[in-house]
Amino acid sequence: MKTPVSTYRLQIRSGFTLQDAAGLTEYLRKLGVDWVYLSPILTAEEGSDHGYDVTDPSTVDPSRGGADGLAALSKAAREQGLGVLVDIVPNHMGVATPGQNAWWWQLLKEGRGSKYAEAFDVDWDFGGGKIRIPVLGSDDDLDQLQLVNGELHYYDHRFPLAEGTFSDGDSPRDVHARQHYELVGWRRADAELNYRRFFAVNTLAGLRVEVPWVFDESHQEITRWFKEGLADGLRIDHPDGLADPEGYLARLREATGGAYLLVEKILEPGEKLPETFECEGTTGYDALADVDRLFVDPAAEAFLDDLDARLRGEPEAADYHVMIHGTKRRIADGILRSEILRLSRLVPETSALPRLGVADALAEVICWFPIYRTYLPYGQEILEEAIANAAKHRPELASVLEGLRPLLTDTTGELARRFQQTSGMVMAKGVEDTAFFRYTRLGTLTEVGADPTEFAVSTEEFHERMARRQAELPASMTTLSTHDTKRSEDARARISVISESVPEWELFLGTVQELANIPDGPLAALIWQAIAGAWPADRSRLQSYALKAAREAGNSTNWTDPDLDFERHLAAAVDAVFDVPEVEAALDNFVAELEPYGTSNSLSAKLVQLTMPGVPDVYQGTEFRDGSLTDPDNRRPVDFKARMVALEELDAGARPEYTEEEAKLLVVSRALRLRRDRPELFGGYRPLAAEGAAAAHVVAFDRGAENPGALTVATRLPKRLARDGGWRDTVIELPARSRDELTGATYDAGAVELATLLEQYPVALLVPVD
Incomplete structure (x- = not known):
């Protein structure tokens, strides 16, 4: 298997096409990048900047450069020695504009008799044989329907007509009543929708890729990329929405000829990927959480809790676990009520299992989940614990929960399967998209994949986690910024x-x-x-x-x-x-x-992320300081020309002093080049301890396997360090004579004063020299 040393994420869109990306490959090679990493490139909803609303899985999006653009990008990447990683979206398709999605259009036109009735996840019986489409301002808006050129129109929305359902003189309302779909008021989606979707996004309809022909048709173009050598690996978006993630990954591995695969999986603290998953790891949110907390002062927790209590007008700070139970319940009873009710309809109604009681109990179990989902039988103990907690806190539901237990744990049953697909939706909307905007004592702590109750991480704990990462997931991605982070790495570094x-x-x-x-x-x-x-x-x-x-x-x-x-x-x-x-x-x-101090944190966190175990990703443009906030702010165009010029000047050694942006570019380029050009220096992981008055302000590690390798030295809690008098007598023991890749300075083996080693920058990247 071809495995990346590092990646660089590019947001491909109409304003920055695959051809534009091809023109960037020389710069990426000079920066030190090993693989270029592309956002989704299959044909998506017209005007989509992100590409996660795929409307035609059989083509590369013409607005993003088309098949010719992918060929040009791949050719340019090969010429520069770069691999290609592509983001794909197997869980759902974009259906905002039915006319743009041939699968959805045919489904609406032919209903249950359509070939694509098996591709989309529709509860036909609940809809009375129709698909409910929540696009109307209200149900009264049916009077606004028009018949135009053999189609049904509602303002800018167009819908097909089934054969034989329209003749001259028919009213639009009458014609609408004969269709395989029912246009309804948008507010009805919360409780009455009858097709699976991505989270609560009505315009992203869930796909059933567990059906063999659906997988084949939706992945035909993707597999072509590997047969023709255009791509080397894939990033799989939202695998938790799939009915069978394990089976999907096995099928995808086979279809791609054993390619490198990453899953966009949110691992909660202590959670591990199932060992049966055929992939190299995650997209790195777990690494982001570990790195961020190195730069948070644990002494501040009580003070920020007190301030939080005062801001809330409460005697105590917010209880996060109570909060997320409430926010998840708000989601389960609100915008995802349709999904909960669909689960309840799978349970035969009896006096012991009344429909509304079942829905209440299912929502309660989901709200006690500490992780996004189980993959039964993997994680069954977590499900059992959630059921027990639900019964403990809602004793009136105990008998219903006991009746549901065998159904929820039956790995062959539809309820258990759909429950696993649903729990992550509630977690994402209730925690990431609600509680993370309510639990505000320190913004650094509320990023995807993090538990904000873990306030800080000591160097000792960080080293333990990195040793496990090296042993268990050495090819998993690490990241600090993505298209989904709520604040960029540099914004968080300053907030810390x-x-x-x-x-x-x-x-x-x-x-x-x-x-x-x-x-x-x-x-x-x-x-x-x-x-x-x-x-x-x-x-x-x-x-x-x-x-x-x-x-x-x-x-x-x-x-x-x-x-x-x-x-x-x-x-x-x-x-x-x-x-x-x-x-x-x-x-x-x-x-x-x-x-x-924010600059110190930024450089330190970046060097740690780029040199720690795993495959480091650099999000587009973040080789300069980037103060982006949540999307779409973090998808703004990048001035690559400025970065190219700065790198040329940096390599020419034009100036002895560098601006903040140039200093970060220096760290990124030297770390990426070293990882790519000297892989033998990154085969292991050993902590390096400092000694002296400021030893707690150093995080350092040796990436060598048996012999000394690349050494990372970074500063943590820089403001307290300055306040306490700087490095003073603090030293670090170098295992070999070493050169700093950032400054060119050379140091003999043995004790080196941190005040000397970190005189110019708050970080050092050392390599052994003869």
Whole structure:
């Protein structure tokens, strides 16, 4: 199997096509990248910037460069010695515009008799033999239907007509009643939808790739890439939505000739991938969580808890586990009620198992899940524990839960299978997309794949986790920023300094809340941290982030019934950053307080991520400092020309001092080149201990197997380090004579003072020399 040493993620879209990516391959090679990593490239909904709404799995999207673009990109990559990793989307298809999706169009036209009735996951009986399509403003809007050129139109929406269902003189309403679909008000989707979808996105309909012919047709183009040598590996989006992830991976491995595979799997702390999964690992959120917490000061936890309690007007800080049970329950009883009710319909109704009681019990079990899903029989003990917790906290459901137990644990049954597909949806929407916007004591902690109750990680614990990673998942991806992170790595690096600056944070928050109040204390903490992390940023970016964050949190406003008065207050607070000099001054002063230490964290976290066990990914543009916030902010165009010029100047040694952006580029390029060009230096993992007054501020490790290899030395908790007097007598023992790849300085084996080693940068990347 061809395995990447590192990857570089590119967002392919109409504004940056596969041909554009081909033109970037020389720069990526010079940067030190081993494989180019592409966002989804199959034909998607017109205008889609992300590509996860595939409408035609048989073609490469013409707007993204088409088949010719993929061929050009692959050829350019080969010429530069790069592999190609492609993101694919097996769980769902885009159905926002039926006319763009031939599979969905035929399904709507022919109904249960369509070939594609087996491809999409529809509960026909619940819909009275029809697919419910929630596009109407309300059910009364049926009067707005029109018949145009043999189609049914609702404003810009077009739908097919079944054969023999239309004749001259028929009203649109009558024709609609004869179709295999029923157009309904959009609010009915929460409880009455009858097709599986991606999370609560009605325009992404679930696919049944467990059906052999569905797999074959939806993967024909993908397998062509491997037969023709165009791609080398795949990233599988949302495998938790599949009926049989294990079987899918086995089939995909065979179809691709044994290619490198990664799954977008969120592993909760302590959770492992099933050993039966045929893949090399995950897309790296678990690594992100470990690295971030190295740079959070554990001493701040009690102080930030106290501040959180005051912001909430409560005697104690928010209890995260109570919170996520509530937010998951809100999702299960709200936007994903349709999915819960579908599960309940699989249970024969009796007096002991009443339909609504079953739905309540199923939702309660899901809300006690500590992970996204089980893969029965793998993880059955977690399911049993969730059932027990549900019965303990809802004793009135105990008898129903006992009746459900054998059905939920029966690996051959439909309820058990669908339950596994559903639990991750509730987890994602209730935790990532709700609780992470409510639990706001420190923004660094609420990233996908992390447990925000784990406040910080000691160097000892970090080393233990890295040793396990090296032993168990050496080819799994590591990352710090993705298209899904809620704050970029550099924004989080700066926000982490708040843990070392609690008095300054309290003063800043109090000042801006007095001058530009956000009338929701926990949300105010989230917004002002994000602004500080992203600064400088333009008004529209911050306004978009603040509105999204507030609606996702769902406390003071929400997506379906927004509180316009609150949102005006929120917008005014963001505007004050630009329009009220006192607010701007307070922000500038606070950012200036954080900035040097945020830069230290940024360089340190990046070097750790690039050199730790695993396959490091660099998200597009983050070789420079990047203060992006949640999508779509993190998918903005990248100025690659500026990065090319900076790398050329860096390699030419034009200046002895580098800007913050150039320093990060230096770290990224030297680490990537070393991993690619000297793989023998990265075969193992051993901690390196420092000694002296500031030893706790060092994280260091040797990546050699038997002999000394690449040595990483990084600074942690830099503000407290400075406050306590710097490195002083702290030394680190070098196992061999070494050269720093960042500065060119050489050091003899033995004890080296950290004040000398880290005089120019807060990090060092050392290689043994003769």
